Amino acid sequence: MNYDVNGIREKFPILSRRIDGKPLIYLDNTATSQTPRNVVDAVVSGYCDTKANVHRGVHTLSQEATELQEESRRRVRDYIGAESVEEVIFTRGTTESINLVASSFGSLFPAGGEIILTVMEHHANIVPWQLLQSRRPDLKIKVVDIDDKGELLLDQYRSLFNENTCMASFCHVSNVLGTVNPVKEMIDYAHSKGVPVLVDGAQAVPHMRIDVKELDCDFYAFSSHKMYGPTGIGVLYGKKEHLLRMPPYQGGGEMIAHVSFEGTTFADLPFKFEAGTPDYIGIGSFPKALDFMEETGIDKISLHEHELLEYAESKMLEIPDMRIFGRSPHKSAVISFLVGDIHHYDMGMLLDKLGVEVRTGHHCAQPLMQRLGISGTVRASFAAYNTKEEVDGFIAALKRVIPILS
Numbered sequence: 001m002n003y004d005v006n007g008i009r010e011k012f013p014i015l016s017r018r019i020d021g022k023p024l025i026y027l028d029n030t031a032t033s034q035t036p037r038n039v040v041d042a043v044v045s046g047y048c049d050t051k052a053n054v055h056r057g058v059h060t061l062s063q064e065a066t067e068l069q070e071e072s073r074r075r076v077r078d079y080i081g082a083e084s085v086e087e088v089i090f091t092r093g094t095t096e097s098i099n100l101v102a103s104s105f106g107s108l109f110p111a112g113g114e115i116i117l118t119v120m121e122h123h124a125n126i127v128p129w130q131l132l133q134s135r136r137p138d139l140k141i142k143v144v145d146i147d148d149k150g151e152l153l154l155d156q157y158r159s160l161f162n163e164n165t166c167m168a169s170f171c172h173v174s175n176v177l178g179t180v181n182p183v184k185e186m187i188d189y190a191h192s193k194g195v196p197v198l199v200d201g202a203q204a205v206p207h208m209r210i211d212v213k214e215l216d217c218d219f220y221a222f223s224s225h226k227m228y229g230p231t232g233i234g235v236l237y238g239k240k241e242h243l244l245r246m247p248p249y250q251g252g253g254e255m256i257a258h259v260s261f262e263g264t265t266f267a268d269l270p271f272k273f274e275a276g277t278p279d280y281i282g283i284g285s286f287p288k289a290l291d292f293m294e295e296t297g298i299d300k301i302s303l304h305e306h307e308l309l310e311y312a313e314s315k316m317l318e319i320p321d322m323r324i325f326g327r328s329p330h331k332s333a334v335i336s337f338l339v340g341d342i343h344h345y346d347m348g349m350l351l352d353k354l355g356v357e358v359r360t361g362h363h364c365a366q367p368l369m370q371r372l373g374i375s376g377t378v379r380a381s382f383a384a385y386n387t388k389e390e391v392d393g394f395i396a397a398l399k400r401v402i403p404i405l406s
Contacts, residue, residue: 003304009385011036022355025390030175030334030381031359033228036292042285054280068284075287081211082237086269089236090283094202095124097221097236101198102128104246111138113166118144119371120174123364125200150177150326161193168197172204176365177326178334187217207332209298212237229289230282243269250275301384305333308382315395333382342405344376350401356394
């Protein structure tokens with residue numbers, strides 16, 4: 001495979017940093033990926049050249065900023081294969097996207113409705129449904145378990161559907177286990193029962209090609225900051241038929257057609273769900289991240305990351321008392337692990353002193369940690385710019401800190 005990882009690295013200024021005098025080895029990409037210079041330059045240009053509030057402005061700067069934002073919407077539509085720009089809602093991140101659906105679409109659920117989740121969900125795909133349940137105590141949440149490899153029990157998933165099921169919501173890829181779920185199969189089964197589906201795609205979009213029409217999901221949520229883009233920008237894809245039925249999530253400016261004290265009429269899609277001044281600088285810069293991914297090639301990125309994953313896991317399993325959580329053959333570039341009785345926090349702290357940046361803790365997936373019988377893990381995750389040499393550096397750092405902590 002022709003993959004110029006050194007050329008890719010040159011596009012990311014932060015990768016030349018040193019931590020405590022050691023070269024930076026950034027392995028926390030599942031939480032947030034780094035940002036290429038073309039995205040940073042677009043953000044700077046937005047603030048220096050076109051900063052003015054979007055929509056309805058008649059002056060040049062406003063019209064330019066509006067065009068940048070709406071061009072971004074068109075790019076996202078094309079990137080995920082949506083039918084129209086009306087189906088692309090900008091939010092602050094995957095979390096807000098899911099909250100929007102739970103609050104707005106959830107208000108339409110029938111009495112006694114049941115929602116199917118999975119034990120591997122991020123808190124962002126658990127708590128919004130619990131908040132809905134707190135307002136609607138008649139609703140019930142059911143949970144799909146996993147097997148020892150970290151794969152969903154699909155027979156159990158199918159068994160949870162009944163005449164009261166009104167929603168299924170699950171992650172495309174686990175942020176802890178790396179498991180890539182068979183979401184197309186799961187969506188098709190839900191639809192055979194007349195049940196709509198939301199897919200949390202935060203961990204999928206950076207690593208694989210997504211086509212929402214092919215998946216036939218009803219909603220798909222993801223974040224810019226995990227795919228080399230600006231922070232604070234999220235996307236909610238929703239089928240137009242659902243978005244038209246849903247009441248607004250928030251009220252204020254930008255999302256109205258007419259307001260009087262006697263009543264309010266709301267703007268057309270997608271603006272009905274975009275209350276207030278958006279981060280149009282970040283939104284307008286997001287296409288530069290898509291440029292990077294398309295120019296590099298998402299398939300090439302995925303293959304490169306998978307090679308790093310296999311190489312790292314093979315080296316890690318040579319270490320005594322190593323436990324890797326999530327051994328599905330269908331796995332993204334995430335490794336969650338523990339070594340013996342060493343606490344994940346202690347290991348993360350010492351690895352940082354050697355320039356290796358990993359994530360420690362429960363990774364906003366406490367129900368999954370409870371299911372695994374642990375309090376947390378160390379998590380290393382890879383992106384387009386990571387190298388085999390960095391994996392070697394990570395393994396060497398592990399071998400250095402483990403004797404100190406054992």
